[in-house]
Structure formats: structure tokens, C-alpha cells
Amino acid sequence: MTRSGFVIANLFRRRTRTVLTLLSVIMAFLLFGLLQSVNTIFNAGADFVGATRLFVQARVSFTSPLPISMLPRLESIPGVARVAYQTWFGGVWQENTPLIMFSLDPQRYRDVYPEWVMPESQWQDFIRTRTGMIAGKQLADQYGWKVGQKIPINSNIYPQKNGSKAWIFDLVGIFDGKDDEWKKRTNLAFIQQDYFDEANQFGVKGRENFFILKLSDSNQAAQVARTVDAMFENSPDETKTQTEKDFNISFVRQIGDIGLIVRWILFAVFFTLLLVVGNTMAQSVRERIPELAVLKTLGFSDGSVLGFVLAESFVLCLGGGLIGLLLASIAGAMVAKGTGGRFQLTVDYRVWLLGIAAIVLMSLAVGLLPGLRARRLKIVDALAGR
Amino acid sequence: MLKQALAITGISIRSIPERWAPSLVIVVGLAGVVAVFTALLAMASGFESTLKATGRSDAALILRGGSDAELNSAFDRASTDLIKEEPGIASGADGRPLASAELMVIAELLRRDALNNGANITLRGVEPAAFALRPQLRIVAGRNFTPGLRELIAGRGVVQQFRGAAVGDTVRMRGSEWKVVGTFASGDAHDSEMWTDLNVARSTFGRMGSSSVLAQLDGPDGFERLKSAVAAEPRLSVDVLREQDYFSGQTRQFRKTIGFLAGVVTVIMALGAVFAALNSMYAAVAARGKEIATLRALGFGAVPVVTSVMSEALLLALAGGVAGAVIAFLLFNNVSVSTLGQSFTQVVFSFKVTPQLVVRGLIIALIIGMIGGLMPALRAARLPVTVSLREQ
Numbered sequence: 001m002t003r004s005g006f007v008i009a010n011l012f013r014r015r016t017r018t019v020l021t022l023l024s025v026i027m028a029f030l031l032f033g034l035l036q037s038v039n040t041i042f043n044a045g046a047d048f049v050g051a052t053r054l055f056v057q058a059r060v061s062f063t064s065p066l067p068i069s070m071l072p073r074l075e076s077i078p079g080v081a082r083v084a085y086q087t088w089f090g091g092v093w094q095e096n097t098p099l100i101m102f103s104l105d106p107q108r109y110r111d112v113y114p115e116w117v118m119p120e121s122q123w124q125d126f127i128r129t130r131t132g133m134i135a136g137k138q139l140a141d142q143y144g145w146k147v148g149q150k151i152p153i154n155s156n157i158y159p160q161k162n163g164s165k166a167w168i169f170d171l172v173g174i175f176d177g178k179d180d181e182w183k184k185r186t187n188l189a190f191i192q193q194d195y196f197d198e199a200n201q202f203g204v205k206g207r208e209n210f211f212i213l214k215l216s217d218s219n220q221a222a223q224v225a226r227t228v229d230a231m232f233e234n235s236p237d238e239t240k241t242q243t244e245k246d247f248n249i250s251f252v253r254q255i256g257d258i259g260l261i262v263r264w265i266l267f268a269v270f271f272t273l274l275l276v277v278g279n280t281m282a283q284s285v286r287e288r289i290p291e292l293a294v295l296k297t298l299g300f301s302d303g304s305v306l307g308f309v310l311a312e313s314f315v316l317c318l319g320g321g322l323i324g325l326l327l328a329s330i331a332g333a334m335v336a337k338g339t340g341g342r343f344q345l346t347v348d349y350r351v352w353l354l355g356i357a358a359i360v361l362m363s364l365a366v367g368l369l370p371g372l373r374a375r376r377l378k379i380v381d382a383l384a385g386r
Numbered sequence: 387m388l389k390q391a392l393a394i395t396g397i398s399i400r401s402i403p404e405r406w407a408p409s410l411v412i413v414v415g416l417a418g419v420v421a422v423f424t425a426l427l428a429m430a431s432g433f434e435s436t437l438k439a440t441g442r443s444d445a446a447l448i449l450r451g452g453s454d455a456e457l458n459s460a461f462d463r464a465s466t467d468l469i470k471e472e473p474g475i476a477s478g479a480d481g482r483p484l485a486s487a488e489l490m491v492i493a494e495l496l497r498r499d500a501l502n503n504g505a506n507i508t509l510r511g512v513e514p515a516a517f518a519l520r521p522q523l524r525i526v527a528g529r530n531f532t533p534g535l536r537e538l539i540a541g542r543g544v545v546q547q548f549r550g551a552a553v554g555d556t557v558r559m560r561g562s563e564w565k566v567v568g569t570f571a572s573g574d575a576h577d578s579e580m581w582t583d584l585n586v587a588r589s590t591f592g593r594m595g596s597s598s599v600l601a602q603l604d605g606p607d608g609f610e611r612l613k614s615a616v617a618a619e620p621r622l623s624v625d626v627l628r629e630q631d632y633f634s635g636q637t638r639q640f641r642k643t644i645g646f647l648a649g650v651v652t653v654i655m656a657l658g659a660v661f662a663a664l665n666s667m668y669a670a671v672a673a674r675g676k677e678i679a680t681l682r683a684l685g686f687g688a689v690p691v692v693t694s695v696m697s698e699a700l701l702l703a704l705a706g707g708v709a710g711a712v713i714a715f716l717l718f719n720n721v722s723v724s725t726l727g728q729s730f731t732q733v734v735f736s737f738k739v740t741p742q743l744v745v746r747g748l749i750i751a752l753i754i755g756m757i758g759g760l761m762p763a764l765r766a767a768r769l770p771v772t773v774s775l776r777e778q
Contacts, residue, residue: 020665027658031651060559061492061506063457063730064591090458157458163623165452202460236560236592240494240504250503254732256725264425265651268418269658276662279411283669 007311014284018316021280025320026327028273029355033328035262036351041344042258052218053112054225055247056211059238063088066237068206074213077227079220084112085208089191090157093143099153100188102209103196106132112214115182122147122173130195133169136186137176145171158200167199184344212244270362278366281313285370292374293382306375313367314360321359325352390686394694398674399701405673408666409702415659416706416754417713420747422655424714426648427746428737433644433725434637436735440574441629445519446474446612448599451623456490457729462595465622469599472619474612476604478515485601486516489587492731493559493580495548505724507544507551508579508731509559511587511596519600523576528553528568533583536590539568543577543734547724551580560590575633578724578734600629636728656754663758667699671766678766679774688767695763696756703755707748714747715739 011018056074058064065087074083084104091101106127110116118134126132133153135145145151149171159165169191177183197205215224225241232239242250285292292305325347332345402409441447448469453459461469470483478484489511494504510516514533517523531537540551550557550566557564557580564582571577588594603609613626671678678691718737727733 016668017665020661020668023661024658024665027654027661031654031658034650034654058560059494061494061504063492063506064560092454096454154452156452156454157460159623234561236562236590238558238561242502246502253497253500253503254505254726256723261426265422268422269655272415272418272655272659272662275411275414276658276665279407280665282407 003308004311007308007315010284010288010308011312011315017280017283021277021316022320022323024273024276025317026324028269029321029324029358030327030331031269031324032266032355032358033325033347033351034331034345035266036354037328037332037345037347039259039262040346040348040350042252042255049244049248052215052221053244054213054215054221054228054241055244056213056228056239056241057209057247059229059240062209065204065207065209066211066239068208070211070232070237073231074211074228077213077224077231079215079217079224080213081216082108082111082214084108084212084214085193085210086190086212087193087196087207087209088157089196090155091189092154092156098156099139101153101191102188103191103193105193106134106190109190112212115178116175116186117178118173118175122175125172126190126192129170129172130192131168131170132172132195133189133191134173134175135171135189137174137183138186139189140171140174142187145174147171147174158196158202158204160199161201163201184346213241270358273362274365277313277316277362278369280316281309281366281370284312285309285374289377289382290385292377293379296377296379297383302375305377306371309371309374310363310367313371314363317359317363317366321355321362325355387687387689391690391693394681394686394690395697397677398670398694398698401674402698402702405670408669411666412659412663412699412702412755412758413706413709415662416703416751417710419652419655419659419754420707420710420751421713421717422710423648423652423750424711424739424743424747425718425737426644426651427743428714428718428739429723430641430644430648431740431743432735432738433640433733435738436577436733437575437633437637437727438630440576440633441631443628443630444603444608445629446601446603446609447627447629447632448601448616449597449625449627451625453625455729456598457492457731459597460593460595461487461597461599461624465624466596466599468619468621469616469624470601472612472615474601474603474608474610474615476602476608478518478602483601484515484518485599486513486519487584487596487599488512488516489584489591489593489595490597490729491587491591491593493557495544495550495557498547498549505548506726506731507548508729509538509587510576510579510581511584512581513584516581516600519602520572520576522574523570523572525568526571528566531567531582534586535583536562536564536586537567538564538580538582539570540566540580541577541734542569542571543722543724544580545569546722547732547734562590575727575733578727578732640725652750656750659754660757663699663703663754664761666702667695667759667762668765670698671695671762674766675769675774679769679771682769682771683775691767692763695766696759699759699763700752700755703751703758704748706755707751710751711739711744711747715744 058066071083086102086104089101089103091099093099110123126134133151151169151171153167153169154165155167177186215221221243228241229239295305329347332347335343335345449459450461466487470485475483475485491509492506493509495507497505531539544551553566553569555566557566609628616622616624616626719739720736722734722736724732724734
């Protein structure tokens with residue numbers, strides 16, 4: 001019998017116990033996978049943007065708009081390659097499904113965001129069509145929108161000149177992301193700033209929630225940000241300029257410290273698991289003391305007996321952990337699909353790497369004590385049952 | 387039979403200390419489940435109790451039609467004045483309508499633990515009637531703001547959770563400095579706001595009208611009269627809500643989200659705990675195989691044996707449940723946190739570990755204990771006496 005065969009055979013000597021322990025481990029890692037990917041959405045979600053774009057918002061709050069007259073001054077700053085701007089539209093689909101929807105200048109936005117991929121003809125249509133709208137692929141798929149359709153959308157902020165809040169836009173394009181990270185974020189829609197300025201009842205014109213600066217060199221981000229903020233200091237339109245990544249992080253942090261909640265839950269889960277698996281391992285070593293002594297009598301070294309116990313706990317944790325993470329991946333994909341990409345619960349490689357690290361640590365933690373006990377065994381005492 | 391059951395149960399419970407490790411697995415496992423369950427729902431109930439305490443049923447909040455939230459709503463000055471003159475609104479001591487036009491804007495403050503991530507705080511510009519409409523609001527430090535000056539007062543929740551809003555601090559907004567002159571407490575969602583004079587807010591933020599009008603209703607039918615009057619007014623397109631309903635309505639989404647999270651987490655953790663409990667109870671039964679067989683040989687019935695194993699599992703589960711609830715209470719009860727509310731601003735609230743939550747947690751623990759104990763108990767009862775006695 002090979003050594004690995006020996007380990008596996010030992011695990012199945014008490015089948016019920018091994019299966020039940022395995023199931024506990026699976027549940028723990030299922031939860032680990034799901035919660036960790038929730039955490040990824042809220043924390044690492046900004047990794048993919050890089051630092052080539054700066055967000056300029058009103059210092060008091062991004063809900064206070066900035067005047068479009070700032071545009072030429074922003075464009076004149078050395079290091080700024082192109083400036084786009086956008087305004088929150090407050091779009092609502094049907095009864096009360098809020099949409100992430102901005103009005104903007106199509107050409108400028110396209111220049112600043114090359115990550116969005118759309119056929120050239122559709123970009124041209126968006127630039128030309130005043131009542132035009134483009135939607136991300138996920139959003140269009142979710143509501144079955146097709147290019148050429150008229151899409152009715154309410155705004156919970158802006159009525160039109162006739163007092164109606166029911167706007168109608170022509171869907172002229174559907175964009176996708178250039179890679180997986182950006183494809184995941186195609187749940188938004190854009191309309192034309194010119195049309196919005198003209199058609200809204202308040203005569204709100206040229207008021208923007210954000211200016212987005214594309215830099216020619218990302219190393220200049222901090223310096224350009226300082227220049228912008230200094231330029232408008234002590235005016236009613238004081239600015240706060242930060243990288244897109246920092247903006248995304250602070251935006252999400254507003255919801256609360258999700259990471260903290262996740263850490264607390266996982267702490268409770270793994271503390272319990274440590275005890276469950278640890279107990280199983282301790283029990284199985286206790287029962288096998290005479291056998292371990294026989295092994296030593298046959299010439300197996302103290303180290304290899306320790307190795308057997310550690311290998312057993314590793315197999316238990318690895319098997320349960322991998323199945324749990326796999327289940328989490330499947331469940332996550334189902335959630336992402338079921339919510340139409342609104343909740344991107346993807347158990348990605350980062351979660352898997354963390355999970356595998358947890359498996360290794362776990363198996364050491366639960367295997368080490370019983371293993372050392374097995375290593376210390378004196379043959380004579382163990383055989384005598386002392 | 388009852389006597390037998392009691393006797394065996396007594397033996398098994400007294401022998402728990404000898405099998406402390408597997409017993410501890412059940413206790414700790416269930417403590418974990420109950421603590422997580424209780425803590426998550428304590429968050430939901432804290433948020434809910436803060437918002438449900440906000441607003442009165444005899445006051446109406448008027449927003450622009452289809453706005454959903456105060457932040458999205460806006461009236462020009464003419465509409466604001468027009469609304470105040472509608473029927474159904476009570477008169478104040480000065481004979482004028484008891485109504486406050488309010489402008490809601492957002493200012494960013496830093497969380498106490500954050501370096502540069504700003505959080506949205508409601509800045510509410512109010513008219514003097516606002517204080518009469520919210521009698522629960524008291525100034526607890528400093529003084530009230532002086533109308534016409536750039537002064538503001540901050541709610542207790544804001545002062546606790548965010549930097550730069552204590553009495554004497556200065557808040558910079560739109561190129562001007564505002565002095566914080568007081569702290570107020572209202573015991574509801576307004577604790578998460580900063581208040582200032584309506585007209586000062588208007589001029590600083592370049593907004594001429596208001597976001598909402600809060601009005602005292604005159605009598606039980608005031609709401610209906612006000613509602614039908616504004617519906618008949620062609621110059622207005624507004625939603626009229628009872629103030630209480632507006633705030634209570636904001637809890638639905640949060641409750642749904644937290645409820646879903648708590649549900650998923652609890653179910654998965656509970657499954658894990660069931661497997662662990664089964665494991666421990668099987669081990670307990672195995673360890674006591676000889677003892678149980680002896681009892682059976684002496685004439686004890688199967689039912690008392692099942693009862694004793696089940697009682698042991700339930701007792702351990704209950705101990706775990708109580709421990710979990712105590713942990714959740716000690717760690718989280720009244721811990722103050724904040725999250726985004728409907729108007730996209732922070733709502734400060736505290737975890738509330740309520741007796742109902744504790745009871746629900748204990749019920750979950752008992753159910754898990756029951757499932758974990760049943761199969762091992764049946765096995766114990768079915769063990770052939772002769773085989774068990776011969777075992778080592």
C-alpha cells in the first residue's frame with residue numbers, strides 16, 4: 001500500500017465521521033467563497049481602472065453640480081489630454097427600477113473612455129442623434145432593448161418642458177467592455193447632454209456633476225489634481241479632484257464597511273470550523289494510538305508519523321475546501337445571471353488563491369496538535385495502553 | 387418510563403464534562419450561528435427603529451411628483467408659497483400656516499476612521515416652523531443657529547461618526563466658512579443631519595426654492611383635504627405623504643438586503659453546524675455504547691435512551707445559542723454605524739439586539755440541536771445490546 005493510499009484508507013475507516021466533517025468544511029468554504037467575492041465587489045472593484053483619469057467634483061458634494069464654464073480652464077492645464085463631463089439623470093425604468101444613467105457629450109466621452117467598445121457607425125449615430133441614447137450590453141440584454149427602438153424612461157429629478165417626467169430616447173447603440181472587467185460593468189446608459197440641456201424644464205444648462213480628465217501621463221495625477229483644486233479655491237465652485245480609482249472606492253465606502261462585516265462572519269465561521277475539524281483529527285489520532293505505535297515499531301520515523309496525520313488533515317481540508325469553493329463559484333455565477341449582471345458575484349482567481357491559502361493554514365492548524373502528539377508517542381507506553 | 391428517562395438523561399448530562407471536546411464543538415458551532423444571525427438582524431432592526439421613529443402621522447411631507455426622495459425633489463419659490471396656503475394645514479401661534487419649506491443639500495464630511503473618503507451628509511436649510519414641527523429635537527450643546535448667518539447645528543449622530551462637526555468647528559462649503567454653533571439630539575433620522583437657516587442655504591447653494599414642505603395637518607381629515615386640494619391645483623404637480631410613511635418606506639430595501647444576507651449566511655452556517663453536531667452526537671453515543679447497552683440490559687426502554695440523547699443535544703444547543711446571543715449583545719448592541727439612506731446621504735443608527743431576535747436565534751439553535759441529536763439518538767436506541775456489551 002502506498003503512503004497516500006494509507007492516508008486515504010485511514011480517513012475512510014470511520015466513514016460517517018469523515019463525511020460529516022467534510023460536509024462542515026464544504027459549508028465553511030462555500031460561505032468563504034461567497035462572502036469573499038462580495039468583499040471583492042466592494043473593495044478591489046477599483047483595481048482595473050488605473051490612474052490615467054481624474055474625477056473633478058464639487059468639493060461640497062458631487063451632488064452639487066459644477067458650471068460648464070470651467071471646461072476651458074481645465075483643458076488648459078498641462079498634462080490634461082482630454083476632458084469629458086457627465087450629469088446624473090436620475091433615470092427610472094418602468095415603475096421604480098433606478099438606472100445608472102448620465103447625460104454627456106458623446107465625442108468627448110468616447111475619447112476619454114476607450115474601454116467601451118461599440119461599432120463606429122453607432123458612435124456616429126450617437127454623436128448625430130440629439131434624442132439618442134446608448135446602453136451597455138448587460139442593461140440592453142436585461143430589458144430586451146434593441147438598436148432602433150424608442151425607449152421610454154422616467155427621470156425622478158428632471159421633468160421636460162411640458163412638465164412630464166416621461167422621457168423617450170432613441171436607442172442608437174449598444175456598447176460592451178474591452179475585457180472581462182469592463183464587460184461586467186456594462187449596466188449603464190448614456191444620453192446626449194445637448195438634448196438634455198435644451199429639453200429639461202428647469203432650464204438647467206451646462207451644470208455637470210463630474211468633469212473627467214484624461215491625463216497624458218498617469219504619473220502626473222497628484223500634481224494635476226492639486227493644480228485643479230488650487231485653481232478654483234475660495235470660489236463657490238471649489239473642487240475636489242481624485243483619481244477614478246479613489247473616487248470609486250470612496251463611493252462604495254459610503255454604503256458602509258462591508259469588509260468589516262464579512263471579516264466578522266468569516267471569523268466566526270472559521271473559528272467554529274477549526275474546532276470541528278480539530279476535534280475530528282484529535283479523535284482519530286486518539287483511537288489509533290496502538291496502531292501508530294505499531295507503525296513506529298515497523299520502522300516508520302517520528303517525522304513520518306507526524307506526516308501521516310498532517311496529510312490526513314490536509315486531504316480533509318483540501319477536499320472540503322475545493323468542493324466548497326467550486327460550489328461558491330457555481331452559486332455566484334447563478335446570482336450574477338439571475339440579477340442580470342446587477343450583482344456581479346464572481347468567485348474569481350483572487351478568491352480562489354485566498355481560499356487555498358486558508359485551506360493550507362487550516363490543515364496545519366488542525367493537524368499540528370494531534371500530529372505532534374502522534375510524533376511524541378513512546379512505543380512501549382502506547383502499546384501498553386498507558 | 388418518565389422516571390427512566392429522567393435517570394438516563396441525568397447520567398448523560400452529568401457525563402458531558404468527560405466528553406468535553408465534542409460537546410464544545412456543538413456549543414461553539416451554535417454560538418457562531420446564533421451570534422452571526424443575531425448581529426446581522428440587529429443591524430436591520432436598528433436601522434428600522436431609527437427610521438420608524440422619524441416623522442409623525444399628523445404631519446405631511448410634500449415632494450415634487452415622482453421624486454421618491456427628498457434629494458430629487460425641488461420646488462421654485464412660487465410653488466413653495468402656494469403649497470403652504472393649501473387647506474388642511476394647521477395654523478401656528480402667529481396665525482400663519484404651520485409649515486416649513488426645507489432645502490436639502492449634501493455636504494461631504496470625513497468619517498472618523500477615514501483619511502480621505504468623504505461621506506454624504508444631509509444639510510437641511512429650515513424655516514423657524516421646522517422646530518415646532520419636530521418637538522423631539524433638543525439642542526444638547528452650544529446654541530441654535532442665528533438666521534441670516536453662516537452658522538449650523540449638527541445632529542448627535544453626525545458628531546459621533548464624522549469629523550469636524552463638533553461645536554466650535556468650521557465646515558467649508560462652496561468657498562465659505564460655516565461655524566458649527568450647536569449639537570442637537572432628536573433620537574431619530576434627523577440625528578444624521580446638519581441644520582441651518584433656509585435662506586442662507588439658498589444663497590450659498592444657488593437654489594432659489596426648496597426641496598420639500600413639511601406641514602402640520604389640522605385634524606384627522608387634514609391629510610385627505612390637503613391631498614385633494616393640491617391634486618385640483620393645476621399649477622402644482624406634487625406627491626403628498628404622511629411624514630411617518632415617507633421615512634418608514636425607506637427601510638424596505640435595507641431590510642430586504644440584510645434579510646437576504648442573513649438568510650443565506652445563516653442557512654449555510656446552520657448546515658455546517660448540523661453536520662458538526664451530528665458528528666459530536668454520534669461520537670457521544672459511540673463513547674457511551676457500553677453504558678447504554680448495560681442500561682438496556684437492566685430493562686430500560688428505547689424511548690428513555692432516545693430522550694436522553696436528544697436532551698443532551700438540545701441542552702448543548704441551547705447553551706450554544708445563549709452564548710451566541712450574549713456574544714452578539716456584548717459586541718454589537720448599541721454600536722453606532724451608518725449607511726446610505728434613500729436620499730443618498732448617511733443615516734446613523736445603532737445595532738439593536740432585541741428580545742425577539744434573541745428568541746429567534748435560540749429557536750434556530752434548538753432546531754439545529756434537534757436535527758443533530760435525532761439520528762444519533764435513534765442509533766443509540768437500536769444498538770443490539772449483546773454486540774455493544776462485547777465491544778471494547
